[in-house]
Amino acid sequence: MSERRPRVGVVTFPGSLDDRDALRAIAFMGGEGVPLWHAEHDLKGVDAVLLPGGFSYGDYLRTGAIARFAAIMGEVRDFAEAGAPVVGVCNGFQILCEAGLLPGALIRNRTLRFICRSVDVRIETSLSPLTEGLVPGEVLRIPVKHGEGQFVASRGDLEQIEGEGLVAFRYCAPDGTVDDEFNVNGSANSIAGVRNARGNVVGLMPHPEHAVDPDVGPTGGQPLLASLLSRALMRV
Amino acid sequence: MKHRFEILVQLKPGLLDPQGKAVLGALPAMGWTNVSDVRVGKHVALTVDAESEEAARAQVEEMATRLLSNPLIESYRILAAKQVGG
16 A cells, blocks of 8 residues: 555636635545646646536536636546546536536536535446445435536437446435436436546536535545545555 | 628527526416427627638637537527628
8 A cells, every 4th residue: 555645636727616625525535635727737647637616617608618628628638538537526527528528418407496405316337436446326415506417418328328337326315216306407317427438537416525524514425535535546 | 801600509409498498487477378499599699800701601610519519419500691891
């Protein structure tokens, strides 16, 4: 075991909100959070990259549409294509979809309302940087806070996503039942997060970084970030 | 030569448009009960300085595909193009 703590880079875009929470959560879980800046072509030698939540570029045009062209995104793409772990949370998920690093897209919630509450999500795969070592079927309680989290894809893309097992998380009941009643934002097939085919890039709307400290709420984010740190550690 | 373009971006027909649905939901309360199938899109107007309208149009098509729309979920249409002064 290396003495070095895994270093997870967190990119700050103009309008990012959860970058500091993500850095704190990574440290809380025993890693080293490394602040990265959108305008620099530099990942500072990190072992994993996390794109945080927020409203980069004011969500203008489409969520994530402008941020995907930020200077650092070239390096993030190369990093992902080299097989390194990349995670997108909320707006970070939207950015990864816009960049084509993850399938599908995110549009306005079915209810048109901004949703801010804790939800239950079911793990669907252990082949992602957030779910390694977790058992599909396991349910975690994690907060969501978004206005545009409805996952959509064309019929053909959706079949491919399901067929290849690229769904990483689904909204569900506390006992793991997937039903439209628990589908907070109207996502196709209750999809809360997806991974890429290679299994090194994953995105989700719920916020694991807001769910690590028992003093302030549910701790469903702990196993996810622990998985990310152990995946990052393999690269140390 | 400068060319002015107007581009319409809309969610693809198969996708439910939550904004269109909300607008549709508000109309009956205002007395209009005979409306259906509301879709809300985006209108983008921009000016391109290029050698010819053909070159400008080709550039607009590329910009519309790469940035103005997300081809996974949206389609776009060039509504108008005209040469402008300058």
